[in-house]
Amino acid sequence: MRTTLHALIAVVLAAPLFPAAAATQDAPLLTVDVVHGAHGDAMVWRAGCGEQALIDAGNGMAEEILDVLDRHGDRHLDIVSPSHADADHLGDVLDVTGAPGVTVGTYVDGFLSADDHDTQTFADYYATTRGAGNVTVVDIGDAFTLCDGPDAVVFDVLAVGYDGTTVGGLPVDGANDRGIVYRVTVTAATSPDGNDVTLLSAGDVNGTDGGGRADVEGALVATHGTRLAVDWVKVTHHGSFFSNTPPWIEAVTDGTLPHVVAPVGSNGFGHPAQIVVDDWTAAVGPDNYFQTGHGDGHPNEGEPADGTVTTIVTTDAITTTGTASGRTATTPLTGNTPDPDLDGGTAPAEVTVTAVVDGHTHALDVSRARFPDGTRPAHAVIASGEVFADALAGTPLTGDGPLLLASDDPDVIQQVQDELDRLMPGGGTVYLLGGQAAIEWEPVGHDVVRLAGPTRIQTALVIAGTVQDLYGTDGAEAFIVRSDGPGSAAFADSVAIGGWAAQARAAVLLTPTDTLHPDVAAFLRDNDPDTRIVGGSSAVSDVVLARAQDIVGSTVARIAGASRDATAAEIDRVLWGSQAHGGHTVIEGYADDAWTWGLVAAGRAADLGAPVLITTGDSLPAATTDRIRTDPDNGDVEVVGAFTEAQQSLIGRDVREAVASRDLPTEDPTEDPTEDPTEDPTEDPTEDPVGDVVLTITGIVHNPDGDDLAPDGGEHITIELSAAADGPVDLTGHYVLDAADNRLDLCPITLTPAARLRMHTGPGTQTTHSDNIDCFAGRGQAMWNNSGGDTARLHSPDGTVIDTFAYAS
Numbered sequence: 001m002r003t004t005l006h007a008l009i010a011v012v013l014a015a016p017l018f019p020a021a022a023a024t025q026d027a028p029l030l031t032v033d034v035v036h037g038a039h040g041d042a043m044v045w046r047a048g049c050g051e052q053a054l055i056d057a058g059n060g061m062a063e064e065i066l067d068v069l070d071r072h073g074d075r076h077l078d079i080v081s082p083s084h085a086d087a088d089h090l091g092d093v094l095d096v097t098g099a100p101g102v103t104v105g106t107y108v109d110g111f112l113s114a115d116d117h118d119t120q121t122f123a124d125y126y127a128t129t130r131g132a133g134n135v136t137v138v139d140i141g142d143a144f145t146l147c148d149g150p151d152a153v154v155f156d157v158l159a160v161g162y163d164g165t166t167v168g169g170l171p172v173d174g175a176n177d178r179g180i181v182y183r184v185t186v187t188a189a190t191s192p193d194g195n196d197v198t199l200l201s202a203g204d205v206n207g208t209d210g211g212g213r214a215d216v217e218g219a220l221v222a223t224h225g226t227r228l229a230v231d232w233v234k235v236t237h238h239g240s241f242f243s244n245t246p247p248w249i250e251a252v253t254d255g256t257l258p259h260v261v262a263p264v265g266s267n268g269f270g271h272p273a274q275i276v277v278d279d280w281t282a283a284v285g286p287d288n289y290f291q292t293g294h295g296d297g298h299p300n301e302g303e304p305a306d307g308t309v310t311t312i313v314t315t316d317a318i319t320t321t322g323t324a325s326g327r328t329a330t331t332p333l334t335g336n337t338p339d340p341d342l343d344g345g346t347a348p349a350e351v352t353v354t355a356v357v358d359g360h361t362h363a364l365d366v367s368r369a370r371f372p373d374g375t376r377p378a379h380a381v382i383a384s385g386e387v388f389a390d391a392l393a394g395t396p397l398t399g400d401g402p403l404l405l406a407s408d409d410p411d412v413i414q415q416v417q418d419e420l421d422r423l424m425p426g427g428g429t430v431y432l433l434g435g436q437a438a439i440e441w442e443p444v445g446h447d448v449v450r451l452a453g454p455t456r457i458q459t460a461l462v463i464a465g466t467v468q469d470l471y472g473t474d475g476a477e478a479f480i481v482r483s484d485g486p487g488s489a490a491f492a493d494s495v496a497i498g499g500w501a502a503q504a505r506a507a508v509l510l511t512p513t514d515t516l517h518p519d520v521a522a523f524l525r526d527n528d529p530d531t532r533i534v535g536g537s538s539a540v541s542d543v544v545l546a547r548a549q550d551i552v553g554s555t556v557a558r559i560a561g562a563s564r565d566a567t568a569a570e571i572d573r574v575l576w577g578s579q580a581h582g583g584h585t586v587i588e589g590y591a592d593d594a595w596t597w598g599l600v601a602a603g604r605a606a607d608l609g610a611p612v613l614i615t616t617g618d619s620l621p622a623a624t625t626d627r628i629r630t631d632p633d634n635g636d637v638e639v640v641g642a643f644t645e646a647q648q649s650l651i652g653r654d655v656r657e658a659v660a661s662r663d664l665p666t667e668d669p670t671e672d673p674t675e676d677p678t679e680d681p682t683e684d685p686t687e688d689p690v691g692d693v694v695l696t697i698t699g700i701v702h703n704p705d706g707d708d709l710a711p712d713g714g715e716h717i718t719i720e721l722s723a724a725a726d727g728p729v730d731l732t733g734h735y736v737l738d739a740a741d742n743r744l745d746l747c748p749i750t751l752t753p754a755a756r757l758r759m760h761t762g763p764g765t766q767t768t769h770s771d772n773i774d775c776f777a778g779r780g781q782a783m784w785n786n787s788g789g790d791t792a793r794l795h796s797p798d799g800t801v802i803d804t805f806a807y808a809s
Contacts, residue, residue, distance in 0.1 A: 030153050030186050030313040032199070033068045034234065034261045036292035036306075036324070037061030040088030041263045043201065043234070044068045045184070047146035047153040053079035055182065055201060059091030066099055068308070075101040079144055079155075081108040082125070083203035084179030085117035090125055107135045108144060110160035110180050117175060138180065140167060141619075141740040145649040152649045154185045158224060159205065159216060168219035168743050169779040176237060177214040179203035183227070185653055186313050189333055191231050191256070195660045196653070197313055197333065198230040200252060204237040207245035217248040223743045225799055229254040231318055231331065232311055235262035235280065239272020239291075246279060253283045259320040259329055260284050261309045262291040288329050290322055349583065349659045353639040353652040359596025360385050360405045360412050362640070364419055366600050367402035370607060371423055377401035379429040380420055380446075382439065385412075388491045388595035389483060389510060390433035393460035394451075395498035396467045396505045397431055398603035405596060406439050413441050420446055431466070434459055457483055457510045457517050464507035464523065477506035478529035480520065480548060482513055482539040487592045493535030493560065495589055495598040496568035499605030499612040500575045513540060516547040524551045533558040535567060561623060563789060563806040564589055565614040569623035572611035582609035584628055586655065588641025589614035597640045610635065617647045619739060620654035622791040622804040628658040694725035695734070697794050697805035698756070702784035709762025711776065715784050716760040717792055717805075719746070721753050728752045733797030739790050742783050747775035 028048055035042040038060030045053040054077050057065060069075050080097060082090040097104050107129045114126045129135050138144075138157050146153040159167040159181035166172045167181070181202045189197040207217035217236065220228060228251040237243040239262045252258065260280050262272050272291065281289045291305045307324025318331045356362045363385075371377050378400035383391035385405030394403065402423070404416050420430060420443050427446045432439055435452040442448050451466055453459040464478070479501065481494035494508070501508050507529065511517045524531060531552050533540045540558075548556045559574055561567040568589070585605045587598040598612065605612050613624045620628075628637060637655050641647075699718045708715045717736060721729060732748040736759070744759060747766060751757055757773050761783045764776035784790050791806040 028312050028314055029151060029188050030184075030199075030311075031072075032232070032311040032313075034263050034290075034292060034309040034311075035061055035064045035068055036263070036308045037064040040091065041083070041203070041234075041238070042092070043263075044072075045146070045153070046072055046074075048151050048188075049147040050074060051078045051146040052076065053081060053144075053146060053155070054093075054096065055081050056083055056089040056203075057092040057096050058089070059087045062092040062095035062099065064308070065092065065096050066102075069102070075099075076103045076105075078105040078146065079108055080104050080106075081144075081180065083181075083201070085111065085119075085122045085175045086204065087119060087121045089179075089203065091121055093125055094128055104132075104134065106144075107132070108138055109135070110138055110162045110178070112137065112162045116162055116178075139163075140742075143646065143650055145646055148645070151188045152652070154187065154649050154653050156183045156185070157181070158183050159202075159220060161216075165781050166214070166216055166219065167741075168223045169781050169783065170214055170216060170219040171780060172214045172216065174206075174212050174214070176204035177206055177216050179205060181205060181216075181220065183230070187649075187653060187656065189313050189315055189318075191333060192331070196656060197232075197318065199232040200228065200230045201234045202236045204240070205243065206237065206240070207243045207248050211242075213242055217243060217245055221247055221251045223737070223741050225251070226254055228252050229256050230258050231256060232259045232261075232313075232320070235260060235272065235276070237271070238262065238264055239276040241273035241276065244276045244279065249279055249283050257284050257288060257331070259311060259318060259331065260289045261311070261320070262289070264291055264293045264305070287327075288320075290320060290327070290329075349634050349662075350636040351639070351652060351655050351659060352637075353643070353648050353655070354641075355643045355645075355648050356597045356641060359593060359600070360407060360409075360415070362597050363403060363405045363600045364415060366604055367404060367419055367423065370402060370604055373422065376428070377423055379431060380404060380423055381431045381433065382406050382416065382443070383433040383599075384438040385596060387438065387456075388495075388599070389456035390438060390459055390463075391595065391599045392481065392491060392494055392498065393456075393463045393508050393510060394431070394433045395501045395508060395599055395602040397463070397470075397502075398498075398599075399502040399505065399606040401431075401603070403600050403603060405600070406441060408440070417443050433463065458519060460508060460510045461519055461523055464509060467505055467507060468527075471505040476529060477504055478509055478524070478527070478531045479506060479534050480509050480511055480516075480531065480540060480544065481534045483510035483517075485513070485539070488590055488594055489539075491595045491598070492564040492589070493539050493567045495587070495595050496564075496571050496612045496614060497534050498599050498602030499585060499610070500571065502602040502606035503609070511540070511544060513538070514543060515541075516544045521547065521551055524548060528552060531556045534560070534571070536560040536562075561806070563621070563623070563791075565616075565621040566623040566804070566806050568612060568614040569627045572613060572627050576609075576611040582633075583635025584613050584631065584637050585610045586613045586615050586620075586624060586628075586637060586639040586651075588617050588639075588643060588651075590616050591642055594641070597642075601638075601640055604638075608635075608638075610638070615639070615641070615651055615654075616789075617641065617643060618650060620651060620658065621806060622739070622793045622801070623806060625654070625658045626801060626804060628655065629661050631662065634659075634662060694722050694729055695719060695731075695751075695794060696722045696803045697736075697792055700784055700790075700792060700805060700807060702790065702807065703786040707762075708782035708786075709779070711760065711762065711764030711774075714760055714762050714764075715782060716758045716774075717744070717784075718756055718758050719751070719794065720756040721751060725753055731757070734802075735795050737793045737795065738783055738785075744777050744779075744783060749773060749775070 031046045033044040040058030041056040042058035042061050043055045142157045161172040161178040184199040186197040191197045205216035206213040290309045306322025311320040321328045380401045381397045381403045385407045430446045432450045451462045561570045728750045731746045734746045736744040760776045763778045767774045794803045
């Protein structure tokens with residue numbers, strides 16, 4: 001199973017700096033037609049903007065599928081995705097796509113070779129689609145999107161296994177168990193539980209082992225847990241006796257009453273099994289269970305029951321109707337209309353995702369947003385848009401004025417001049433950062449103060465002195481950051497400090513990685529600031545830390561995490577954690593020009609009291625997720641980066657899920673605020689009620705020499721007790737998830753304070769050497785990414801995240 005994201009398909013997705021108006025109430029955001037026909041599965045998914053996906057195409061059902069497309073008045077299919085290679089899902093793909101007037105944007109499947117199935121039907125499909133060239137092969141963690149912006153419908157791949165393993169590293173061989181499982185999110189609709197409306201289509205995967213089957217349902221439950229609780233679900237494998245197990249149904253209906261649709265045509269397998277029908281109807285009620293037809297042995301075998309089943313999702317409700325039976329079920333989406341007058345009610349946080357075109361333009365957009373017409377800043381700050389250093393050092397000045405980025409382009413120069421004139425009609429103070437080599441141009445009609453030294457290090461010191469003169473912050477705070485480096489590594493850790501520096505007017509001092517520059521040392525001696533090193537030792541070495549401690553004292557500390565996103569989370573925790581949050585500003589922080597939007601965000605972060613966090617372009621890191629999720633003030637989240645349309649959708653979805661999972665306190669209207677609570681005399685105050693708070697991940701060996709799965713020296717994760725532990729901890733039921741939600745169960749041992757667990761991915765025999773306990777998960781596939789980084793999340797048996805650990809490469 002490949003765990004790196006290699007296919008992102010977007011039909012359209014874009015969002016402005018400020019969100020567009022919400023979809024009109026009652027307008028369909030998504031329509032799903034589960035088509036009744038001769039045999040198999042076929043579903044037409046039509047998003048609110050008119051974009052369509054065909055998921056499976058049955059066998060002998062082409063006419064019925066085309067009828068549905070014609071009912072919608074559109075024969076263009078943006079996506080065609082057979083879940084697996086069996087004919088009852090793939091058989092009519094070419095008949096439909098070859099019909100008059102039908103056009104296809106992209107074929108999406110999991111097939112890796114022409115040998116993935118042995119039928120002529122599959123051979124014809126594979127040859128035709130590969131010959132056309134418009135094919136994307138997806139893997140776990142990939143996604144495609146219908147529609148743009150706030151009305152996006154996102155199809156996430158939870159499972160697929162044509163390389164031999166599926167979700168959770170489970171080995172699979174049969175076509176059914178290798179198939180694609182989609183979790184679909186309607187981002188503009190909110191379910192009664194407060195999360196986005198979600199739907200689940202799991203193809204024909206099984207829920208039992210034996211007879212060539214694999215328990216894919218069980219692997220999905222073990223890996224995704226409560227993420228499987230949805231508002232609509234297609235019955236797995238046509239209601240097969242070997243699927244739709246009680247644990248699966250329990251996970252899918254955990255806290256929800258989804259609409260359930262069983263696609264059933266003529267078949268020789270006895271689908272649907274009566275026990276499956278009974279279990280589903282017991283779980284959701286007979287009104288919410290729909291079945292397109294009757295299976296073998298039924299008096300009306302082959303005839304419609306509910307016929308083609310159509311589900312419509314709006315902002316107000318989910319409505320499912322059987323076209324033949326006329327039966328209808330409706331679930332109001334009350335989560336969209338929270339009552340602000342309810343006692344203890346909390347207004348929902350807003351999430352905006354902005355795709356940056358270029359840093360210069362984005363700086364102008366942010367300036368206009370922060371200082372609309374008639375709102376005059378104290379000054380403006382201009383830095384070169386080509387090099388990060390001066391802009392980083394200048395962030396303490398951006399709390400009271402915009403940061404604009406200049407270049408040699410005459411059009412950019414004119415735009416910056418025009419913005420200065422708009423901000424400060426009649427003229428104002430403009431701080432120009434850097435010498436003539438950095439910015440040759442100077443604005444006209446304003447009082448220009450150039451802050452420059454012979455190098456970027458001295459320029460930062462000149463800026464720090466100006467900040468002291470403006471705000472009287474002598475001896476307050478200073479942050480020592482890396483002065484240069486390759487690509488985005490140069491500012492990887494320091495870009496997130498800008499928001500705090502802008503709010504606190506704290507000096508940002510630059511120094512080489514391996515030595516404390518003598519002029520910086522002199523600044524520390526002269527001002528004795530509260531000093532912190534930002535970033536790990538590869539950014540600012542321990543030699544620099546020790547030298548700063550010699551000058552200022554042992555209170556000099558390092559703020560750092562295992563990756564740049566973890567460092568940003570640590571800055572949030574250490575510096576911002578003690579004060580009320582105005583939400584978070586999340587930047588894509590891995591691109592080489594990420595500093596342009598990251599440092600421009602500093603002033604806005606200071607305005608809002610919103611710490612700067614970092615994300616990748618493809619998924620929200622665990623450290624960032626945890627900081628958003630644990631915001632006690634339920635603040636809004638602004639996300640900024642040079643995202644593709646698909647990335648914009650994925651990151652927006654991840655942030656909304658993090659916001660939706662916040663455990664916010666609510667006020668009990670019946671509680672007497674004057675009551676003096678008393679301690680329960682039966683409670684043992686010395687008891688440690690949860691062992692999960694005393695475990696920590698201390699390292700991951702992700703790219704060892706030789707075989708990743710070797711029992712001696714293979715990849716492994718190390719877990720130890722933290723300093724808070726006052727005794728042994730039972731690890732039974734604890735587990736680790738990587739960034740793609742692959743699961744590694746810890747061995748059921750008791751870990752003592754003196755020991756450490758090395759949990760290996762591959763097979764082996766548990767051994768103990770001195771204080772090291774080596775356990776083996778027995779997976780047949782490596783788990784930890786060798787390139788591009790990864791994040792580990794350590795969970796307690798109840799799913800609580802105990803600790804996170806991330807590495808960049």
